[in-house]
Amino acid sequence: MALSADGVGTKILVAEQLAKFDTIGIDCIAMNVNDLICVGAEPLAMLDYLAVQVADPKREAEIGTGLREGAELAGIEIPGGELAQLNEVIRGFDIAGACFGHVAIDRIIAGKAIAPGDVILGLPSSGLHANGYTLAREAFEGIPLSEDPEGRLGKSLGDALIEPTEIYVKPVMELLRSEVPVHGLAHITSKGFGNLIRLEAEVGYEIDDPIQVPEIFQLIQERRSVSDAEMREVFNLGCGFCVVTPFEAEEEALGMLRRHYSGAKRVGRVIDGPRAVRYPAGWPSAA
Numbered sequence: 001m002a003l004s005a006d007g008v009g010t011k012i013l014v015a016e017q018l019a020k021f022d023t024i025g026i027d028c029i030a031m032n033v034n035d036l037i038c039v040g041a042e043p044l045a046m047l048d049y050l051a052v053q054v055a056d057p058k059r060e061a062e063i064g065t066g067l068r069e070g071a072e073l074a075g076i077e078i079p080g081g082e083l084a085q086l087n088e089v090i091r092g093f094d095i096a097g098a099c100f101g102h103v104a105i106d107r108i109i110a111g112k113a114i115a116p117g118d119v120i121l122g123l124p125s126s127g128l129h130a131n132g133y134t135l136a137r138e139a140f141e142g143i144p145l146s147e148d149p150e151g152r153l154g155k156s157l158g159d160a161l162i163e164p165t166e167i168y169v170k171p172v173m174e175l176l177r178s179e180v181p182v183h184g185l186a187h188i189t190s191k192g193f194g195n196l197i198r199l200e201a202e203v204g205y206e207i208d209d210p211i212q213v214p215e216i217f218q219l220i221q222e223r224r225s226v227s228d229a230e231m232r233e234v235f236n237l238g239c240g241f242c243v244v245t246p247f248e249a250e251e252e253a254l255g256m257l258r259r260h261y262s263g264a265k266r267v268g269r270v271i272d273g274p275r276a277v278r279y280p281a282g283w284p285s286a287a
Contacts, residue, residue, distance in 0.1 A: 002041035002103055006031040007096035010133040014161045016092055018145060021059050023164040024095060025066025026073070027130045030165035032099035033074045034187040034241065037172045040109035041101035043074055048081035052093040055085050063095065066164070073167040107176075111184040111199025111244070114270055118183055119250045120196070122211050122267035123257060125240030129165040131190045132220075132234040136161065139220040152215045160216050168241045171260040175243065180253045184244035188236045193268075193277045196242060204273035211238040211267060213284045221285060228285050237284050239267060 008027045015024045033043040145158030184199045196205045245253045257264040
């Protein structure tokens, strides 16, 4: 039995600014199921918890629309949930979830099989996902959400910030059901590629060919003069999920992952050394 619990964080404030609530439920599903699959578990169901200052049927209906869409994308059920009206406790609303899944004991993936020479495969993110929004909102303070800063996003700032988190369940489950050996799985959230360190292997990780950093991250770094180290610590920088597999399985694994994400690619390798992550010089500002 595998369990996870997570929320959406201050991305909720962007939804409130836009008065657009039909995608925030997708984020809630994504942040839970993407964590759950990291041990090789198949998500089955999730319960949602919505805490509100004052109930708003229109807003709650939109949130429900996103939860339904996220559940369909993840292949899970939502058998129940809770709506709590907490006028004296909360301002606005908050949403969180708890997810349940299962995995056979002999199929649990904890990272113990990872060895030097293995490759790190990356799946592209859809943007910020649900991390780093305090810093992102500070970076874009004063810019109307209806505008495209410097014409670099190709969409309005609001649309870029509210873009829902990718749900990686289907490609990862397909890979796990195949004969391709999978040594490790990591959901790239806050801490970035540092999430690889959570895997149970006494090895190092070298990110030598990362996915191209999306423009929104570059704008945040420029506008707030954020250091490369802080950018790597706070954001996914374009890679939302990693799969660690033996070198000889790289092409087969990528072939399967690219059925879902054409931008899936090898982003690094496992190396001898302490449990740490190495990055290209000057990355991401030099990207």
